[in-house]
Amino acid sequence: MDTVQDRHRTYRGHLFHIAGSPHSAAVDAHVVSERDGAIAVDRQGRIEWVGPWGRAPRHVIERPVARAAFLLPGFVDTHVHYPQVYSTDAYGGGQLLEWLDSCIFPAEARFKDEAFARQAAADFTARRLAVGTTSAMVFGSAFPHAQDALYEQSLAAGLRTVSGRGVQVLGPPSASMLLTDEEEALSLVAAEIDRWHGTDPEQRPAHEAMIQTAIVPRFSLSTTPRTLAGLGELFTGHRDRGVYVHTHLSENDRPGDGECAAVRAAYGVEHYLDTYDGLFLPGSRRGGDSLLGRRTIMAHAVHCADVELRRLADAGASIAHCPVSQQFLGSGTMPWRRTTASGVTVAMGTDVGAGDEWLMSRVLASAYGVHLSEPAGASVALTPGELLFAATLAGARALDQERLTGNFDIGKEADLLLIEPTEALAGAIEFGVRADEEDRAHRQLLFTLLMGLRESAIRGVVVRGRVVRGS
Numbered sequence: 001m002d003t004v005q006d007r008h009r010t011y012r013g014h015l016f017h018i019a020g021s022p023h024s025a026a027v028d029a030h031v032v033s034e035r036d037g038a039i040a041v042d043r044q045g046r047i048e049w050v051g052p053w054g055r056a057p058r059h060v061i062e063r064p065v066a067r068a069a070f071l072l073p074g075f076v077d078t079h080v081h082y083p084q085v086y087s088t089d090a091y092g093g094g095q096l097l098e099w100l101d102s103c104i105f106p107a108e109a110r111f112k113d114e115a116f117a118r119q120a121a122a123d124f125t126a127r128r129l130a131v132g133t134t135s136a137m138v139f140g141s142a143f144p145h146a147q148d149a150l151y152e153q154s155l156a157a158g159l160r161t162v163s164g165r166g167v168q169v170l171g172p173p174s175a176s177m178l179l180t181d182e183e184e185a186l187s188l189v190a191a192e193i194d195r196w197h198g199t200d201p202e203q204r205p206a207h208e209a210m211i212q213t214a215i216v217p218r219f220s221l222s223t224t225p226r227t228l229a230g231l232g233e234l235f236t237g238h239r240d241r242g243v244y245v246h247t248h249l250s251e252n253d254r255p256g257d258g259e260c261a262a263v264r265a266a267y268g269v270e271h272y273l274d275t276y277d278g279l280f281l282p283g284s285r286r287g288g289d290s291l292l293g294r295r296t297i298m299a300h301a302v303h304c305a306d307v308e309l310r311r312l313a314d315a316g317a318s319i320a321h322c323p324v325s326q327q328f329l330g331s332g333t334m335p336w337r338r339t340t341a342s343g344v345t346v347a348m349g350t351d352v353g354a355g356d357e358w359l360m361s362r363v364l365a366s367a368y369g370v371h372l373s374e375p376a377g378a379s380v381a382l383t384p385g386e387l388l389f390a391a392t393l394a395g396a397r398a399l400d401q402e403r404l405t406g407n408f409d410i411g412k413e414a415d416l417l418l419i420e421p422t423e424a425l426a427g428a429i430e431f432g433v434r435a436d437e438e439d440r441a442h443r444q445l446l447f448t449l450l451m452g453l454r455e456s457a458i459r460g461v462v463v464r465g466r467v468v469r470g471s
């Protein structure tokens, strides 16, 4: 374990980040590329100075220096399923609802075994360390002992985690082990918030703590109006302390029997989002408090109407965009231009296990491809700056932790990745064609770095100034 003293160091390398707090449309003007850059971290783990090494003040140069070819902000995964740690690449032979029934509910039921859950929590945390996911919104297990194991592992590893047990009161027979009645569902969520929300080794305020909790209905098909009313009440009672809401929204719209049609039919609502907005009674009448707020993250939002996107934006809620998983389950993809134009924050999620990529930059590569391949008129070539933003600062914004992390601005807590290119990436960086114009050449290099990055190149991970992996 590092001592606080060990945080007091300077990182030197080619640094890339999105500086400031730009609106998503203005990200490209905020890309910082510093070929020989320095990031100085103070004893509290905060960034004290950032800029070119050649202009660094004496006290920055004279403290211990850790070098890397490249320095990036830590990745933020805004949607990842802990009880699906062993379920990537699971063959379900169908789309969302078949895959849940045949692959996922049985896999998640295995967490009932305490020893199995402890091993899974250790493996899940190890995967995060390996791929540099310093912050994550973690969709949790139904079992409280499994959630305890997750938080304990995350604290020991020094990672930032928001999570909550997956709430499910309805489901097919394969989900029977994961179900509780409505009352127990609510009391288990309340107990998890009481036990874990705001846990921090350094006693930071709850809304800045390393461990925070969320209210996590699996999706509207796993709940009832009464459950949603109870969860809304819980959120209203706890949101001042920074408790989150996390769930799935409009992922799969196969005509006739897909998730979206099933939700509208089950509740008799006009729009899927209504069920999470307190409007879950037939005809989208109000039945309870809304689950939407600045600390609400909806995974997918592939098939939302404009009015739903506007509502999310107005509430300050965010979308976890998961292109790898959307392809795997035949869900289509979230329309990039239309969604971002609504003003809602769009961050990235692996959605492990429907997503088989743990590494956020691989999810960015998928995003680049699917949005370039959207139908004419909607097709967009995401810029290197937009890609980096989506996996770092936008994630911090979605978690309502932009004040703390997401980039290398002075005063933020130092969450960063030390990168040494390996294999194909090393060659692409050294010999790839670059424009004569310096600004364009930097963007080309950033694109190469993001698209070519593999796990083996992530040599060090730093969270809140602590080296949590590597040297």
Ligand SMILES: [Zn+2]
Pocket (backbone or CB within 6 Å): 079, 081, 139, 248, 299, 351
């Ligand atoms: Zn998911």
